[in-house]
Amino acid sequence: MNLFAEYIQDIETALRTGNATEHTHRPALKKLIESFNPGIVATNEPKRIKCGAPDFVISEGQLVKGYIEAKDVGVSLNKAQKSAQITRYVKGLANLILTDYLEFRWYVGGENRLTARLAAVGKNDRLKLESSGIEQVSQLLSQFLQISTPQVNTPKELAQQMASLAQLIRDAISRALDDRDKGGMLREQLESFQKVLIKDLTSNQFADMYAQTICYGLFAARCNTDNPEKFSRETAAFKLPKTNPFLRSIFGQSVPLTSNPELFQRLCLKGGRLVNLHLMKTTGAELTSYPQPGDNKVEKVHYDIPKSPRRESITSPSMGTGGGSTTGRVWINKTQYFDGVPPEVWNFYVGGYQVCQKWLKDRKDRVLEYDDLTHYQNIVAALAETIELMKQIDDIISESGGFPIH
Incomplete structure (x- = not known):
C-alpha cells in the first residue's frame, strides 16, 4: 500500500x-x-x-x-x-x-x-x-x-472482434490523413488510388478500405500459418498467399520488408533491443556517476571534457573500450555533474532535440530527486547502447548488400 x-x-x-x-x-x-x-x-x-x-x-x-x-x-x-x-x-x-x-x-x-x-x-x-x-x-x-485474452469460439464472434478492431484502424487512418503534415505514405497511396483506380475516392472511403485490407491480410496470413505459435506481427507479411500479389504489395509498402527471412530476423532482434532500451529497461549506474554532494538543483547546464585523462566508456568498443576515447561531464550547476558521459551521447539528437541537454533544461530550477538522478543515468546508458545498435544495424545491412533492402 x-x-x-x-x-x-x-x-x-x-x-x-x-x-x-x-x-x-x-x-x-x-x-x-x-x-x-x-x-x-x-x-x-x-x-x-x-x-x-x-x-x-x-x-x-x-x-x-x-x-x-x-x-x-x-x-x-x-x-x-x-x-x-x-x-x-x-x-x-x-x-x-x-x-x-x-x-x-x-x-x-x-x-x-x-x-x-x-x-x-x-x-x-x-x-x-x-x-x-x-x-x-x-x-x-x-x-x-x-484478465486473459478473450477466446473466439464462433465465426460470428471472430467477425465481431475483427470488425471492432477494423473500425479502430479506420479511425486511426482517417486522423492521420486529416493531419496534412502527417499523412506521409498513406496520403501518397490515397493519391495513387485516386489517379489509377477510383478518381472520386474520399479519404474516409480510403481509410475504410485500407483498414479492411489490413484485417483481411492478417487473417489470410494466419490461415496460411501451420503453427499458430510461430505467427506474429513480424512473420505475418511472409505468410500472405503468393496468389494475392496485390495484398502482398500493400503489406510490403505499409511495412518495408526484406524478402530475406534471415536478414529480417537479425534486424528484428536488434529492433527488439532498441524497443527495450527506449522503455528504459537499461540501467546506467555502471556507465556514469554522480560524485558530488549538493542541493541537486538544475541551474546552468553544460558539457565539458576535462583536460586531465578521463576513464574510458565501458559500454561498447565504439564508445571507447580499448580505443582511447574520452568521456565528459554534464554539469547541472556550478559544483555537481554526471561523470563519464561519452560525447557521442551528449551530442545525440532525436527529432531535432539534443536529448541529454533537453531533459535537464526542461527541469531548470528544479531539485532533482534520487529517482531523477538514476533516470538520467539510465537515459545516458540507453543512448550509448542505441548508438552502438545503430552501427550494428548498418553493418548488418551493409553485409547484405546495402540499401535498398531486397
Missing part, C-alpha cells in the same frame, strides 16, 4: 503547482501499474493520440494485456465515456481502463465491469482518500492485469 501513498503524493504535489496537465501525472500512473508485477510494462503512447490510440498500452512480454485512457484530474468521466473516442475504445478494445488518475472505470468486452475511486480533490488541491479507496482500486487494477 506504500506505493499508493507515493502515487497519491505525486498527484497531489503536481496539482499544487497549479500548472499540471494530464501528461504531468502519467509517470506516476506508469510507476503504479508496473509495481503490480515486475513483468508488466506500461508504455506511454503520447505521439499516437492524434491517431486515436489509447494513452497507455499494458503488456507482459509480447502479450498485450490491456489499455488505459487517462483524462486530466477533474475531467468528468461521465462525459468522457459518451465521447466518440471512448465509445470506439470501449467497443474495440477487450480490456480497457478509463481514468482521471483518481477514479478508475474498467471495461471488459464493451461492458463496465468495475468502478473504484481512490481519492477526491479537496481544498487547496489536497487529496482526500475515499473509504476503502486504496483496497478497491488495488483490486480493480489487479483484476485488470490478470
